[in-house]
Amino acid sequence: MLNWLKRRLQSYRSEEREETWTLDLPWGDETLERKLFVAIHPARASRIVVMIPGCDGTLAGYERKYAKLASYLVEAGLGAVVRTGNPMLPGLPYESVCQTNLRGVVDGALERSREICGEAAPELLLVGWSAGASAIAAQAAQIPQVTGILLFAPSGDAGEADLRAGLERYEGELFVVAAADDAVVQDLPRHLFDLAQGARRKEFVSIPDCDHQFRGALNGRIMSQAPLWAFAGHEPFPDPQGGIHLYD
Numbered sequence: 001m002l003n004w005l006k007r008r009l010q011s012y013r014s015e016e017r018e019e020t021w022t023l024d025l026p027w028g029d030e031t032l033e034r035k036l037f038v039a040i041h042p043a044r045a046s047r048i049v050v051m052i053p054g055c056d057g058t059l060a061g062y063e064r065k066y067a068k069l070a071s072y073l074v075e076a077g078l079g080a081v082v083r084t085g086n087p088m089l090p091g092l093p094y095e096s097v098c099q100t101n102l103r104g105v106v107d108g109a110l111e112r113s114r115e116i117c118g119e120a121a122p123e124l125l126l127v128g129w130s131a132g133a134s135a136i137a138a139q140a141a142q143i144p145q146v147t148g149i150l151l152f153a154p155s156g157d158a159g160e161a162d163l164r165a166g167l168e169r170y171e172g173e174l175f176v177v178a179a180a181d182d183a184v185v186q187d188l189p190r191h192l193f194d195l196a197q198g199a200r201r202k203e204f205v206s207i208p209d210c211d212h213q214f215r216g217a218l219n220g221r222i223m224s225q226a227p228l229w230a231f232a233g234h235e236p237f238p239d240p241q242g243g244i245h246l247y248d
Contacts, residue, residue, distance in 0.1 A: 016041050016071065018059070021108045027100065036104045038084045041070045042116050047079030047123045047147075048109050049227065052086055052102055054130030055094065055157060059085045063247035069224055072244050076228055079125065080117040082109045086132050094131070095159040102128075102135040106143060123147045125231050130185070130212065131157035137192055138162040141169035148173040150230045152223065153212050154192050155185050167195035174199040175230035177207065177223075184212040203230070207238060220246035 021036045037059055051066055060067045070081040084105040089097050106124065113122050124145040128136040133154035140146045149172065156163065174196050178189040193204045210219045224243035228234040234242075 016067065021104070023104045023108055027096070032100065034100065034104055036084055036101070036108065038082055038105060038108065039067065039070070040116055041074045041081040041083075043074045043077075043080040044118045045077075045079040045122070046117070046119055047125055048113060048117050049073055049079050049081045049125045049127060049231075050102075050106055050109055051081060051083035052105065052126075052128045052132035052135065054132055054155070055086060055098070056088050057086045057129065057132065059083065065220065065223075065246040068244065068246050069227075072224055073227055076232070078227060078232055079122075082116060086135075094157060095162070098131045098135040098157050099139055099162070102126075102132065102139055106139075110145065121145070125227075126150070127152075127227055129153065130155045134158040134163065137170075138166040140172065141166050146172055148175070148231055150175045150177070150227055151189070151192070152177050152214070152226070153179050153182055153185055154189050156188060163192060164195055167192060168197065170196050171198050171200060173201040173230070174203070175226070176204045177226050178204070179210040179212055179214060179219075180206045180208045181210060182212045205237065217245060217248050 016039055018039045021038055023034050024031045039059055066083050070083055073081055086098060086101050088094055113119055125148045126136045126146055127150045129152040133151035134157040136149050137154055138158035140149050176189050176193045207222055214223050221243040222238040224246055225237055229237035
């Protein structure tokens, strides 16, 4: 069965591609037209993994870490992947901007799901870093297709009220990977994790000798393992010998 699924995945897979999506997103009582730069890693699958980085994070990331990670997840059979950056917009509050960045890529992925994964109604798995993780925490409960979220070092960028409301309503699976030496968010990841009392499954892991950026080749390997640990049950985690090399 596993080999058959891998053959199906291989038959659908094509090269990573970048696109510009124009989306109408709600902004208070108005509608804001946004252009989002996205990268698509298609695969025939029942799930789409959506990835969003931290504040002002770029599409590919340092040493193309997000591109490498996305390709790795497709190769592992986790699902198709869509990723975007997380830009600031001058003059607009970032609490709202990071959330609209997330909703833009999620809405766009769902609208284009047949061409991305071959399914009209796929499950969504959301993976975010820092401000991107914050946006996921605030928004996931409002997106019915979301079944699991993975938050790396989540920050408070989405705003305290929205974070509390979103996590208290969230009923899916929640995985938080924190950095033990994180001087940026400090103990906030644990606090946010504790808010999600209704989650059907919760896992929290703190990585030793790791800062907010997950610097270092070893921490990059751990980062690459985390989605497969969270969403596919790969153990052990963290494993110094597991995953792939993302950066030095």
